[in-house]
Amino acid sequence: MGYKLVFGTNSQAGTGIEYNSDAAIDFPIMDGHVFVVSDGHSGDEGHGALAAKMCVESIKKYFLNKSYKHIEKALTNSIVYANYTIYEQAQKDSKYRGMGATAAVLICSQYKVYYAYAGNSRIYEFKNGVLKALTKDHVSSENNEVYCLVGKQKDIKFGVSKNPLDFEHGMRYLLCTDGLFNTLSENEVKDIISDEDMAPEHKVINIADLAKTKGASDNVTLTIVARAIEAEEKKTPKAKTKKTIFTMILVIVASVFLGFGAFKGYQILADVDVKVIKTPKVKESTIIANKEVTEPVSVVINEPEPEFNKGSETVNIAEDIKAVSQAKNEVPTLKNTNSGNTIYQHKVLAGQNLYRLGLWYNISQDKIIEINGDKAKKMLAGSVMEIPVTAIYEVKLSDNLSSISKKFGVDQSKIIRANAKDKEWSLVAGREIVIPLP
Numbered sequence: 001m002g003y004k005l006v007f008g009t010n011s012q013a014g015t016g017i018e019y020n021s022d023a024a025i026d027f028p029i030m031d032g033h034v035f036v037v038s039d040g041h042s043g044d045e046g047h048g049a050l051a052a053k054m055c056v057e058s059i060k061k062y063f064l065n066k067s068y069k070h071i072e073k074a075l076t077n078s079i080v081y082a083n084y085t086i087y088e089q090a091q092k093d094s095k096y097r098g099m100g101a102t103a104a105v106l107i108c109s110q111y112k113v114y115y116a117y118a119g120n121s122r123i124y125e126f127k128n129g130v131l132k133a134l135t136k137d138h139v140s141s142e143n144n145e146v147y148c149l150v151g152k153q154k155d156i157k158f159g160v161s162k163n164p165l166d167f168e169h170g171m172r173y174l175l176c177t178d179g180l181f182n183t184l185s186e187n188e189v190k191d192i193i194s195d196e197d198m199a200p201e202h203k204v205i206n207i208a209d210l211a212k213t214k215g216a217s218d219n220v221t222l223t224i225v226a227r228a229i230e231a232e233e234k235k236t237p238k239a240k241t242k243k244t245i246f247t248m249i250l251v252i253v254a255s256v257f258l259g260f261g262a263f264k265g266y267q268i269l270a271d272v273d274v275k276v277i278k279t280p281k282v283k284e285s286t287i288i289a290n291k292e293v294t295e296p297v298s299v300v301i302n303e304p305e306p307e308f309n310k311g312s313e314t315v316n317i318a319e320d321i322k323a324v325s326q327a328k329n330e331v332p333t334l335k336n337t338n339s340g341n342t343i344y345q346h347k348v349l350a351g352q353n354l355y356r357l358g359l360w361y362n363i364s365q366d367k368i369i370e371i372n373g374d375k376a377k378k379m380l381a382g383s384v385m386e387i388p389v390t391a392i393y394e395v396k397l398s399d400n401l402s403s404i405s406k407k408f409g410v411d412q413s414k415i416i417r418a419n420a421k422d423k424e425w426s427l428v429a430g431r432e433i434v435i436p437l438p
Contacts, residue, residue: 005225006199006200007201007226008199008201008202008224009035010207010222011024011219012220013219014179014217014220015212015215015217020221021042022040022177022179023052023053024038024056024223025056025059025060027060029063031071032071032107032110034060034063034105034106034107035106035225036056036060036175037121037177037221037222037223038056038101038103038150039101039119039219039221040053040101041100041146041152042099043090043097043152050099051086051099051151054082055101058078058082058085059079059082059103062077062078062081072164076160077353079105079156080156083150084355086099086151087152087153087154089151100151100153101149102120102146102150102177103116103117103119103121103158105117106225109164111168112165113165113167114161114165115135115160115161116159117158117160118150118156120137122135122174122175123174124174124176125165125171125174126171126173126174126190127168127170131189134161136159137178167227168227172193172200172226173224174193174223174225175222179218179220179221180211180220180221182216182217183215183218183220188210189207192207200225204222207222342388343388344387344392345386346361346384347382347383348380348384349381353379354369354377354379356421361418361434361436361437362418363387363388363437371386371387372385389435391408391435393432395427395429396429399427401427404433410436410438414436415433418433418434418436419433
C-alpha cells in the first residue's frame with residue numbers, strides 16, 4: 001500500500017480587524033512537503049503582516065535555494081535564515097524595527113514528521129482519538145508577552161524536534177496561530193478534526209467558521225495535514241510463456257553444472273598443502289581522545305516527547321578514529337595579514353549559514369559581513385569566507401585539550417566547536433586545528 005498527503009489551510013481575520021496579519025504557506029521539497037503558519041507582530045510602526053509574510057517566504061526560499069543532506073539541520077537553518085532576513089530589513093529602515101513573527105513549521109517526509117516553532121503558534125498531533133500539543137508557548141508568565149519572535153532580535157532561541165515522529169495512517173497534524181485556541185477549546189477542535197468522513201480542506205473551514213461565530217477577536221489561521229492510503233492497483237499475474245519456461249530450464253541446468261564444478265574444485269584443493277601466512281599487525285597512529293562536552297548554544301530544545309536536550313547542544317567527540325589519514329587530508333587554507341593576524345579561509349558547504357559560522361568561530365555575524373562583504377550575506381556553497389582566528393596549531397603527541405586551551409587562553413568548548421562543526425571530532429597528533437578567537 002502507498003500513501004499520499006491530504007491537507008487544507010484556512011485563514012480569517014478576527015472580528016473587527018481590518019487586515020489579517022497571519023500568513024501560511026505549503027510547498028513540496030525533494031524529499032517531502034513543508035507547512036508553515038505564522039502570526040505577525042507589529043513593531044514601533046506596525047508592519048506585523050509584513051513580518052509574517054517575510055517569515056513564511058524566507059523559509060520557503062531557504063529550502064528551494066539551498067541543497068541539504070539532513071532535514072533536521074535544514075529545518076533549523078530555515079528559521080535562522082528567516083530571522084536574519086526580517087532583522088536585516090529592520091536595520092535598513094527604522095520604520096520596520098521591532099516587528100517579528102511566530103512560526104510553526106512541519107515537514108512530512110516519507111513516514112516521518114519533523115517540526116520547529118517560535119512564539120505561541122502551535123503544532124498538535126491527533127492520534128488514537130487524542131489531541132496532543134507538541135509545542136509550548138514562548139509566553140512570559142509575568143506579562144503574558146511573547147518573548148520569542150522570528151526577526152525581532154538579532155539572535156533567536158526556538159524549539160525544534162531533533163528526532164522525527166512516526167506519521168501513521170489515521171494520524172493528523174494541526175498547525176495554528178493563537179487566535180484559534182484563544183476562542184475554541186481543544187475539545188471543540190478535536191470534535192471536528194476527528195471526523196473520519198470529512199476532508200482536511202473542509203475541516204479547516206468548519207473550525208475557522210466556528211471560531212468566527214464565537215466572536216474570535218484575533219486572526220485565526222490553521223493547517224491540517226493527514227495521511228491517506230492509496231490502494232495499489234491489483235495486478236493480474238500473466239500466464240507463463242514458452243520463453244519463460246525455457247529460461248527456467250536453462251537456469252536449472254546451469255546450476256547443476258556449477259555445483260558439479262564446485263565439488264571437483266573442492267577435491268583438488270583438498271590435496272594441496274596450503275600454508276597460511278599471518279600478516280603482522282600494523283601499529284596504529286596515536287590518537288588523543290577527549291570526553292564528551294556539553295555547551296549551550298542559541299537553539300533551545302523544548303520538547304516533552306521524544307527526548308531532547310534543553311537549552312544545550314551536545315558536541316560528540318569520537319573515542320576511536322579508524323582512519324587518521326582522512327583527518328590529515330583536511331588541511332585548512334590560511335593566509336597571514338600584514339597586522340600579523342591569522343585568517344582562516346572557510347569553504348562554505350551546502351546548508352551552512354552565517355549564524356553557524358559565527359557560532360563555530362566565536363565571531364559576530366556583523367564582523368564576518370564586514371570582512372567578506374556581500375558574499376557573506378549570500379553564503380553560496382563553494383564560496384570562501386575569511387575568518388580571523390587566534391592561530392592554527394599542529395597537535396603534538398604530548399597535547400591534550402586542556403593544555404591547548406591554557407596555551408592559547410581559549411575555552412575548550414570553543415576549540416571543539418570550531419573544529420567539530422556539529423560533527424564527531426577528536427584531537428589527532430600531527431593534525432592542524434583551528435584555535436578560534438577567545
